[in-house]
Structure formats: C-alpha cells, structure tokens
Amino acid sequence: MNKNNSQKPEATDNRPILVITKYMGSKKPILDFIAQELEDLTQPGDVIVDLMAGTHTIGYAMKGRCRIIANDIQRFSLVIGETLLNYYPQPLFNGEAVSAFKKYYHLNMRHLSELFRMGINEEDSLLKKHADGNVSWSACKKHSEDYPHYGQLKHPTGWPEEYLVLFDKHRIKAFRALSKLSPYNLFSLYYPNTYLGIRQCAEVDSLRFAIDKLCDEWIPENEDLEYDAHGLRCLLLSSLISTLSRINPGPGHWAAFPKINENNYNYIMSQRRINLLDLFIKKLDRFEKELLIHHSDIKDHVVASDDYTVFMNDKKEYLRQAKVIYLDPPYSQGHYSRFYHLIETLVLYDYPEISHNGRYRTDRHQSPFSSKEKIAGAVGNVCEAAKEAGTILVISYSKGGIVPNDDAFLSILRKHYPAKKISVKRLSAIHSKMGQAERMQTKEYIFTCQP
Ligand SMILES: C[S@@+](CC[C@H](N)C(=O)[O-])C[C@H]1O[C@@H](n2cnc3c(N)ncnc32)[C@H](O)[C@@H]1O
Incomplete structure (x- = not known):
C-alpha cells in the first residue's frame, strides 16, 4: 500500500487515485482496505451509494466497476465529484x-x-x-x-x-x-x-x-x-x-x-x-x-450535495437500487466546514459573512457525526434507512474518534442490527494528524451490516 502523501498520480493495487486536495480522513492511505471490501460485496455494474464522499477517493477508484451515487454536504465536494466521476476531457482545454x-x-x-x-x-x-x-x-x-x-x-x-x-x-x-x-x-x-x-x-x-x-x-x-x-x-x-x-x-x-x-x-x-x-x-x-487514462465506461454516475438525511429521504430510490451504501463519516470534533471553509467560499464565491481569526464563513454546517451527543442518533438514521431499503451498509471508522473504539461502535450498531448481521474488519494504518508534526499509528475499521 502506498502511504506517500504527495499529490503525484498514482494507483494502489491498480486502483486509480487522483488527489485534488489534501483532505482530513481521505481514504487514500487505506484505499485497498476499503475498496476490496466493496468489491467483495458487489458485482460489476452494481450501484454503490457513497453517502459522505469528501474528495471522492472511493468513487474514483470504483467508477470503472460500479455506478457511483455520491453525496456530501460541502459544495466543493460536488465540484470534485463531477470532475472525477463524470468529466471526460474531450475536447482538451487548449488552443x-x-x-x-x-x-x-x-x-x-x-x-x-x-x-x-x-x-x-x-x-x-x-x-x-x-x-x-x-x-x-x-x-x-x-x-x-x-x-x-x-x-x-x-x-x-x-x-x-x-x-x-x-x-x-x-x-x-x-x-x-x-x-x-x-x-x-x-x-x-x-x-x-x-x-x-x-x-x-x-x-x-x-x-x-x-x-x-x-x-x-x-x-x-x-x-x-x-x-x-x-x-x-x-x-x-x-x-x-x-x-x-x-x-x-x-x-x-x-x-x-x-x-x-x-x-x-x-x-x-x-x-x-x-x-x-x-x-x-x-x-x-x-x-x-x-x-x-481513467475514464469510465459507466457514464451516469450521480453527484449530489445534500445533508445526508435530506439525501436519504429524497433519493430513496437510489438507496433501494444500491447494492451497498458506504458511509465514511467525520470521526473527530473538527467540523469539515471549518477546516475547508476557504475552498467552499472559492466555489460559492458569495461574499459571505465571516468570523474568527481563521475568517470562517458564519453559515458553517455543524455535523452531528462530530458531536458526542448526536453521533449515535446520526449513525442510527443511516442504519434504519439502509434496512428499509434492504441494502448492505458498509461503514469505515477510525480508532480514537468521537466513538473511541470498535466495541463502542458495535454497541451503536447492535441497537439496529442483530449481532449475526454485523461483521468487522480491522487494519493497523498510518494516519496523518493534519497540523501536527507526527503521524500516528491507528486502527481503521470496516463494519459491514447485512439488511
Ligand atoms: C471522512 S470525510 C469523507 C472522506 C472521503 N471518503 C474521502 O476519501 O475523501 C467525511 C465527510 O462527511 C461530510 N459530512 C459531514 N456531515 C455531513 C452531513 N450531515 N451530510 C452529508 N455529508 C456530511 C464532510 O463534508 C466530509 O467530506
């Protein structure tokens, strides 16, 4: 597995990677771990819903095999998704x-x-x-x-x-x-x-x-x-x-x-x-x-920019069509809307009100996945929607997040699924602590829940 954090074109196990921006929680360092699970659960041509797609690492890696329905609340994510999943540069931008x-x-x-x-x-x-x-x-x-x-x-x-x-x-x-x-x-x-x-x-x-x-x-x-x-x-x-x-x-x-x-x-x-x-x-x-080089023969990938509850409610048909719903939520208290406000404003270009030394937009989204009080309810919402749609739910999460370890995460999932329907995979990985000099050793988890 390639753990180099540079932005050079590269691929792991022949899975393409194209990094548009460095991103907290990007699945680039553990792409093979996640993509292998998604490949094991799907057949070519199946639909995968990537509910919180961020920089679309997973969609880009899988777009040649499955139809991707991607969503994320940030507008810059929609721009990246349309580029990586749907854009075929013909004619080239030249002349x-x-x-x-x-x-x-x-x-x-x-x-x-x-x-x-x-x-x-x-x-x-x-x-x-x-x-x-x-x-x-x-x-x-x-x-x-x-x-x-x-x-x-x-x-x-x-x-x-x-x-x-x-x-x-x-x-x-x-x-x-x-x-x-x-x-x-x-x-x-x-x-x-x-x-x-x-x-x-x-x-x-x-x-x-x-x-x-x-x-x-x-x-x-x-x-x-x-x-x-x-x-x-x-x-x-x-x-x-x-x-x-x-x-x-x-x-x-x-x-x-x-x-x-x-x-x-x-x-x-x-x-x-x-x-x-x-x-x-x-x-x-x-x-x-x-x-x-990495264009996909599947042409109708979908990219949306909604709150996950709105997406799950408005796009129920996609949840039903999908073989897998993949959830990669925030796992720390730092809100993406604060860390990535600058590129959100670049895309919206709307002269927003700003506050704080970092000059953040004041209309920043506060994710329930970044709140100790709200995360169990938020994960529960996705479990219930996946069960109602009859679709497999795959969740990736890190040790040391808001939910501190796999046991604590399992106890949330067991409120929605019987134990025999849940499987866990674990990976020791290097995790970039953005903003701190060291890179810490952590554990990454995949929870797979059968409907
Ligand atoms: C761990 S990141 C996803 C990283 C992504 N898999 C990648 O490789 O780049 C979590 C994402 O959840 C999104 N998010 C947080 N709260 C959300 C919500 N309520 N609805 C939709 N997306 C949300 C964030 O904007 C962020 O991009």
Missing part, C-alpha cells in the same frame, strides 16, 4: 479556449492590480528584498499584520481613506447582492496575507472570474467547439482548489493560518512567490491526462 481564458484572467487582474496597487507594490518590494536576503522576519510579520481586510473592527493605520474604502462593508454588500459583479475581488478583500499573499488573492479572484466568463459566455458563444460547460467548469474549479491546496502554508486545511515568525518566514515568503496562473495550468493539464 482558443486557453487564449480566451487568459484574456478574461488578465482583464480582471488588470483591474485588481490597479485597485489594490498599494498593497501589491508593498508586497512585491518585500518579496524582492527577501530574495536579496535583505529583510528581517519582523518586517515580514509587520507587513502581514498591518494590511487591511474585510471584517476588521478597526483597520490598521497608515493606509489612505480611499484605499480603506475598498474593504468597506457597504461595498461588500453590493458584491454580495449582485452576484458576478466585476471585478471579482472576494479573496483580495477577505484573505490577503493569511493563507495566501496579496497578489495571489488577486490571482485567485482573476482565475475564478475567468472560469465563470469562459463557462457562462465563451462556451455558449462557441458551441461548435463542443465543450461541456458544466464538466469543464468543475475541472477548472478543481484545478483551482488544488492550486490553493498547494500554496497553503498550513498543514493541509484552512482552519488557521500560520502567523509569521522567525522559523517560518522563509517558507511563507517562498509560498507567496508562487505564480498561480502557471501552477493552475500545470494542474489542469495533469488532471486532464489522468481523467483520459
């Missing part, structure tokens, strides 16, 4: 499409370079001094902390009023109300000097603008080229998610950004220097190649 995309990108970028000129110039000069070995870590820290952003009670001093007015809440309200108002500048207002630099924020905004313009205007005007606007939009957004994941100076999520200090400033400055347009195009190119 006229790339030229049009770059034209849109530069249009927004020119606008932002003018609006945010003071900040971008200050950052450029700091990066240059840093490259020349001419700047102290405390100067980098000061630059980072003395820059304005939306949501501050009091803006830092030293910026002229006409600059600060850019970050004013009334201006942001206008962008929120008028969706797709130009220029796109959400990241430039919300996140400069946090998870990315000031110029990089403008680059993200401009890439996001180019994605919308290309898919909403250019593709419909150039129908003869036969691009699938929805599929291409998802691929472009996935590439941008992946770009953000690559330049994130944090440990693979966006729950907090590192404050600049003596030890990390060289690293943070080097991350801030990365040109996002180039990185984005490289990622896109690689994803297209991978998707061409």
Whole structure:
C-alpha cells in the first residue's frame, strides 16, 4: 500500500487515485482496505451509494466497476465529484479556449492590480528584498499584520481613506447582492496575507472570474467547439482548489493560518512567490491526462450535495437500487466546514459573512457525526434507512474518534442490527494528524451490516 502523501498520480493495487486536495480522513492511505471490501460485496455494474464522499477517493477508484451515487454536504465536494466521476476531457482545454481564458484572467487582474496597487507594490518590494536576503522576519510579520481586510473592527493605520474604502462593508454588500459583479475581488478583500499573499488573492479572484466568463459566455458563444460547460467548469474549479491546496502554508486545511515568525518566514515568503496562473495550468493539464487514462465506461454516475438525511429521504430510490451504501463519516470534533471553509467560499464565491481569526464563513454546517451527543442518533438514521431499503451498509471508522473504539461502535450498531448481521474488519494504518508534526499509528475499521 502506498502511504506517500504527495499529490503525484498514482494507483494502489491498480486502483486509480487522483488527489485534488489534501483532505482530513481521505481514504487514500487505506484505499485497498476499503475498496476490496466493496468489491467483495458487489458485482460489476452494481450501484454503490457513497453517502459522505469528501474528495471522492472511493468513487474514483470504483467508477470503472460500479455506478457511483455520491453525496456530501460541502459544495466543493460536488465540484470534485463531477470532475472525477463524470468529466471526460474531450475536447482538451487548449488552443482558443486557453487564449480566451487568459484574456478574461488578465482583464480582471488588470483591474485588481490597479485597485489594490498599494498593497501589491508593498508586497512585491518585500518579496524582492527577501530574495536579496535583505529583510528581517519582523518586517515580514509587520507587513502581514498591518494590511487591511474585510471584517476588521478597526483597520490598521497608515493606509489612505480611499484605499480603506475598498474593504468597506457597504461595498461588500453590493458584491454580495449582485452576484458576478466585476471585478471579482472576494479573496483580495477577505484573505490577503493569511493563507495566501496579496497578489495571489488577486490571482485567485482573476482565475475564478475567468472560469465563470469562459463557462457562462465563451462556451455558449462557441458551441461548435463542443465543450461541456458544466464538466469543464468543475475541472477548472478543481484545478483551482488544488492550486490553493498547494500554496497553503498550513498543514493541509484552512482552519488557521500560520502567523509569521522567525522559523517560518522563509517558507511563507517562498509560498507567496508562487505564480498561480502557471501552477493552475500545470494542474489542469495533469488532471486532464489522468481523467483520459481513467475514464469510465459507466457514464451516469450521480453527484449530489445534500445533508445526508435530506439525501436519504429524497433519493430513496437510489438507496433501494444500491447494492451497498458506504458511509465514511467525520470521526473527530473538527467540523469539515471549518477546516475547508476557504475552498467552499472559492466555489460559492458569495461574499459571505465571516468570523474568527481563521475568517470562517458564519453559515458553517455543524455535523452531528462530530458531536458526542448526536453521533449515535446520526449513525442510527443511516442504519434504519439502509434496512428499509434492504441494502448492505458498509461503514469505515477510525480508532480514537468521537466513538473511541470498535466495541463502542458495535454497541451503536447492535441497537439496529442483530449481532449475526454485523461483521468487522480491522487494519493497523498510518494516519496523518493534519497540523501536527507526527503521524500516528491507528486502527481503521470496516463494519459491514447485512439488511
Ligand atoms: C471522512 S470525510 C469523507 C472522506 C472521503 N471518503 C474521502 O476519501 O475523501 C467525511 C465527510 O462527511 C461530510 N459530512 C459531514 N456531515 C455531513 C452531513 N450531515 N451530510 C452529508 N455529508 C456530511 C464532510 O463534508 C466530509 O467530506
């Protein structure tokens, strides 16, 4: 089994893997363990419901064998799922499409370079001094902390009023109300000097603008080229998610950004220097190649973005058709909506209200699977729905989660299934503790419940 955490194309036991972003609880390190169980329980052509699909590791690995019905409450997951399960990159994103995309990108970028000129110039000069070995870590820290952003009670001093007015809440309200108002500048207002630099924020905004313009205007005007606007939009957004994941100076999520200090400033400055347009195009190119190699003959995979109870209620027919319902719930108290708020906002691009140092969306979803009081009821809901549908339920879980071990998890399941209908498999695995230096040894479980 490959336990390398890098984002290179790879496959385990010939099962394809395509990592769009690092993800807490991704099944990549234990893909063979889970996929083998799903293969043992299904025949080619059977339906698998992946109820909390995250980055769609399982769907991508299984899509050539089974029809995947995937769901997850986060909208970025839907974008990744449509890319990995359904998009076939023909025609490739090249030629006229790339030229049009770059034209849109530069249009927004020119606008932002003018609006945010003071900040971008200050950052450029700091990066240059840093490259020349001419700047102290405390100067980098000061630059980072003395820059304005939306949501501050009091803006830092030293910026002229006409600059600060850019970050004013009334201006942001206008962008929120008028969706797709130009220029796109959400990241430039919300996140400069946090998870990315000031110029990089403008680059993200401009890439996001180019994605919308290309898919909403250019593709419909150039129908003869036969691009699938929805599929291409998802691929472009996935590439941008992946770009953000690559330049994130944090440990693979966006729950907090590192404050600049003596030890990390060289690293943070080097991350801030990365040109996002180039990185984005490289990622896109690689994803297209991978998707061409691992395309699936099964064409009608489904990707949804609902709360699991809503999905189970509205899509009962899928639960009945499925051979297996696979549940891979959160297992810690950390909510995915907090850890991955940045890519959720990237996809929604809706100028949300934010709070806390990490600048999280205030409308974050709180999962019952991350609550000690609620998890038994939440697991119970899935058990009852699977039984009613007459479908096998497979659950993966980790030792040391909210439910601490396999015995405790079994006692939840036994309230819904007789003991003889439940089987357990165990695997010792290496588990990445995102944000902490060490990787811990843990146990992974699969519980299989027959209806
Ligand atoms: C352990 S992760 C899944 C990881 C995934 N199998 C992978 O390999 O990337 C758990 C997922 O549950 C989703 N989730 C949490 N609460 C949910 C809910 N109420 N409804 C639907 N999805 C939910 C999270 O957004 C997260 O993506």
